[in-house]
Amino acid sequence: MLTVSEALARLMAVPRPALPGEEIALVAALGRVLAEDQQAVLDVPSAANSAMDGYAFCHADVVSASQAGNGSKPLLISQRIAAGHSPQPLQAGTAARLFTGAEIPPGADTVVMQEDCDADSGQLRIRELPQRGSNVRPRGQDVSLGQYLLHTGQRLRAQDLGLLASQGLDRVRVFRRLKVALLSTGDELVEPGKPLGPGQIYNSNRYTMMGLLQGWGFEVLDLGIAPDQPERIRSLLSEAAQLADVIISSGGVSVGEEDHVKAIVEQLGTLDLWRIAIKPGKPFASGTVAGKPFLGLPGNPVSVFVTLLIIARPFLLASQGMNAGPMVVSKERALFEKAGNSREDYLRVRLTADGVELFSSQSSGVLTSASMSDGLVRQPMGQQIAVGDSVDFIAYSVLT
Numbered sequence: 564m565l566t567v568s569e570a571l572a573r574l575m576a577v578p579r580p581a582l583p584g585e586e587i588a589l590v591a592a593l594g595r596v597l598a599e600d601q602q603a604v605l606d607v608p609s610a611a612n613s614a615m616d617g618y619a620f621c622h623a624d625v626v627s628a629s630q631a632g633n634g635s636k637p638l639l640i641s642q643r644i645a646a647g648h649s650p651q652p653l654q655a656g657t658a659a660r661l662f663t664g665a666e667i668p669p670g671a672d673t674v675v676m677q678e679d680c681d682a683d684s685g686q687l688r689i690r691e692l693p694q695r696g697s698n699v700r701p702r703g704q705d706v707s708l709g710q711y712l713l714h715t716g717q718r719l720r721a722q723d724l725g726l727l728a729s730q731g732l733d734r735v736r737v738f739r740r741l742k743v744a745l746l747s748t749g750d751e752l753v754e755p756g757k758p759l760g761p762g763q764i765y766n767s768n769r770y771t772m773m774g775l776l777q778g779w780g781f782e783v784l785d786l787g788i789a790p791d792q793p794e795r796i797r798s799l800l801s802e803a804a805q806l807a808d809v810i811i812s813s814g815g816v817s818v819g820e821e822d823h824v825k826a827i828v829e830q831l832g833t834l835d836l837w838r839i840a841i842k843p844g845k846p847f848a849s850g851t852v853a854g855k856p857f858l859g860l861p862g863n864p865v866s867v868f869v870t871l872l873i874i875a876r877p878f879l880l881a882s883q884g885m886n887a888g889p890m891v892v893s894k895e896r897a898l899f900e901k902a903g904n905s906r907e908d909y910l911r912v913r914l915t916a917d918g919v920e921l922f923s924s925q926s927s928g929v930l931t932s933a934s935m936s937d938g939l940v941r942q943p944m945g946q947q948i949a950v951g952d953s954v955d956f957i958a959y960s961v962l963t
């Protein structure tokens with residue numbers, strides 16, 4: 564059996580597709596992965612501006628006036644500057660009324676906020692002299708020209724789009740979406756919406772897999788249920804290899820099982836059956852079909868969910884060109900006890916204010932355990948968990 568980290572390392576060694584880049588509109592770029600580094604093309608802000616509603620003045624003017632014994636002498640308010648309007652140079656010994664975001668006029672270097680002064684009949688009296696440079700956002704305070712802002716492989720979040728927009732960019736170069744072909748295997752499967760015959764079950768894996776893959780930003784090519792006809796499976800898999808970058812199937816990878824998908828993958832490419840020390844989800848297949856990576860997930864609904872999240876996800880994100888970084892694991896207090904296991908166990912738990920609660924059934928066929936939980940507790944091989952232990956918790960929300 565492979566440990567989880569051995570399986571991850573083996574999968575990451577499988578050759579990944581090289582995706583082309585494409586230039587898209589910034590408005591459509593949320594969740595896409597950058598195909599080139601982004602360097603600043605502008606200083607932001609492009610000119611010094613005010614951080615407050617107040618008055619701009621030259622600090623030295625006021626200091627020298629007070630040293631000359633004119634400390635309380637008011638300053639003439641010589642102009643008014645709203646955000647978006649360009650200022651006149653400040654006349655010496657005067658102040659400019661201005662508002663947040665308005666440019667500092669040449670000749671001024673400090674802003675006093677309106678709460679710290681009195682303005683009356685066109686005259687400004689400063690009650691509390693701020694330090695020189697106060698309330699001024701200098702040019703380039705946020706971004707300076709040429710600075711690296713974002714790197715190849717970053718997935719664009721809302722704030723990243725905002726940053727690119729602040730540079731005046733309305734297009735961005737990203738990797739084309741990874742195309743993932745999906746196949747559900749099993750003679751017992753029926754699509755939802757159709758009546759269920761004897762011995763049949765609904766194809767739930769298709770929806771679990773599609774949802775995760777779409778959430779990761781991939782283009783899913785759904786090939787539906789693989790019928791039990793070798794010729795049909797062969798043509799489906801060949802088509803998948805032509806259209807998609809990666810092929811994923813569920814079911815039919817248990818050792819010794821009679822399954823056409825396994826046999827045909829072997830004819831069209833290569834197939835490696837792994838036994839991974841993970842619970843749920845021990846059987847896993849990795850291979851190629853006509854040169855495209857093939858991942859064969861187990862059939863049990865929770866095994867599909869867990870192996871897609873834990874084993875397949877890093878490979879798929881890397882295939883998309885993304886630098887995903889390590890999985891985010893937090894520490895939570897266990898509100899349950901659990902005997903050790905010979906495999907690494909991914910327990911479905913609910914997060915509460917006091918810690919994590921174990922879902923009542925941890926069977927790999929119990930899909931409610933995945934739906935009625937907030938994340939996974941990773942129980943290392945052979946370690947028991949006692950109430951009050953600090954355990955590794957992986958929230959579903961960090962795996963999206």
Ligand code: AMP
Pocket residue numbers: 747748749751752764765766767768769813814815816817820861862863864
């Ligand atoms: P298998 O790995 O094909 O032996 O499947 C293991 C279990 O998962 C069996 O109980 C299957 O009926 C079930 N199963 C397989 N594929 C699916 C699917 N697409 N949706 C729901 N259950 C499935």
Ligand code: MG
Pocket residue numbers: 748749750814815862
């Ligand atoms: Mg099956």
